[in-house]
Amino acid sequence: MWRSIASNALTLFIVVLILAFGLIAWGRQAFTGPGPLTQAICFKVDKGASLSQVSRGLEAEGAVSDARIFRIGADYSQVGNSLKFGSYLIQPQSSMGDVLAALTAGGQSTCGREVNFRISVATAEVVLRELDPATNRYVEVVKFDPAKDAAPTAYLDAAQASDIRWRITLAEGVTSWQVVDSLKRADFLAGNIDKLPAEGTLSPDSYEVEKGFDRPTLIADMEARQAKTLAELWATRAEGLPYATPKEALVMASIVEKETGIPTERKQVASVFINRLAKGMKLQTDPTVIYGVTKGEGVLGRGLRQSELKRETPWNTYVINGLPPTPIANPGRLSIEAALNPDTTPFLYFVADGSGGHAFAETLAQHNENVVKWRAIEAAKGEEAAVGVQE
Structure with missing residues (x-):
């Protein structure tokens, strides 16, 4: 009799054990498997919200299939108390583990x-x-x-x-x-x-x-x-540049920044100014003249006058030799990189070409031809042309 009872108890224990392992396996699959969402949602975690509140909210919005399994998984992962308030993007079929990671990883909200x-x-x-x-x-x-x-x-x-x-x-x-x-x-x-x-x-x-x-x-x-x-770009600068200090490179970068908004042109533009410095030519670039007029306080809003082109200011590169004493704007990384690692070109001039970019020239004769083309384009628009760097 006792042997029968023991046998039945052992059988029952094994059955319970099998069911427990099966339940654990099912819970693990439910936690790590694809979730029920069919389209992305923004889920908001309120400040001070509890894990229970968040799990019920996720279930109500269809982001998780079972709030209890989500809570158990969060507690088991020891991040149940690490919820970050904010709004978070939950992608379709995100697993409960993915959702939990999104809500506890920290940093800025990802949607909202x-x-x-x-x-x-x-x-x-x-x-x-x-x-x-x-x-x-x-x-x-x-x-x-x-x-x-x-x-x-x-x-x-x-x-x-x-x-x-x-x-x-x-x-x-x-x-x-x-x-x-x-x-x-x-x-x-x-x-x-x-x-x-x-x-x-x-x-x-x-x-x-x-x-x-x-x-x-x-x-x-x-x-x-x-x-x-x-500092990072100065350490990797090309050899033979006409800068004694990083500040002088920053001055050049600011001029490049104001002369072109096309990333692929920046190193060419920088090469023009470096070539001019190497030949003892004035930079003759309008943005520096404008800075001498405005001191950076707002936009000029009109073309430069001849009197302004001739007026002596520390930034008027039609008058002074070399670089102006300070930058004329805050240049971005690409312009600083262009100033410190310019292209190697023979160009000494450039002017707008009507496409948003510039036409570059090695000689004054070539440049004058490009200027004529640009003035024709601007005349057709009824605008006054700016001619970039010139002799």
Whole structure:
């Protein structure tokens, strides 16, 4: 009898053990296998939300098949207390493990709404946009210039949300004055900038910030990034360049930046100026003259006058020899690289060619022919031509 009871108990234990292993295997498969989502969604984790609340929300939105298995997996992975508030993009068929990783990895939210304050040469605009999960592309909600427009209601409402992301983007070629003047109007920043950063020392880049971020700290970050870029590229510079210091290379890079917006042209443009310096020729580039007129405080908004081309300023390269004393804008990495590793060319001149690029020339005669073509193009448009570098 006891032998029968023991046999039955052993059989029952084995059955229970098999069921337990089967349940574990099923749970593991449910946690690591493809999830039920058929299209991407943005899932919001509220500040202070518990694992239980998040798991139920994921199940309600169809991101996970079973909230209990998600919680068990999170606890087993020891990240159940590591949820990061924000909005996160959950891709179709993401496993529970993938979802858990997205919600606990840290860093910025991966979807939802974003405010991007874009500072360019001509404008400074606040852009509120929202990620469309289906296309994984941002859709513009509203855009305004804080210097001219009142903040729209959509922006004011969004600015109160806890999961909104904030970004500052500097375009290549902006001046330090333009950056500081624009940052003063960013109502989501704090702190006063008491000193204008030296021209050329701010890195055109994208900066993730938080609401209430300190302006001087942001400027320091911009300066640190530019210094790092300049030091890195200076260390790999070509031989025989006409720069005694990294600052002189930065001056050249700023001129290249203002002369062309085409990445593939930058090294050619740099070669023209380096060739002119090597021959003792004046640089004769209009952007430096413009900087002498404006000091970087805004856009000139008109063509240069003959009197301005002849006026002696430290930046008028039609008058002075060599490089001007300071950069004329904040150049991006590609322009700094072009100044430090230019193409080897025989060119001494260039002028716009009507396609957005430039026609380069080795001789003044060739250049004059290119200028005639450019003036004809501009005459057809009813505009006054700028002729680039010339004799």
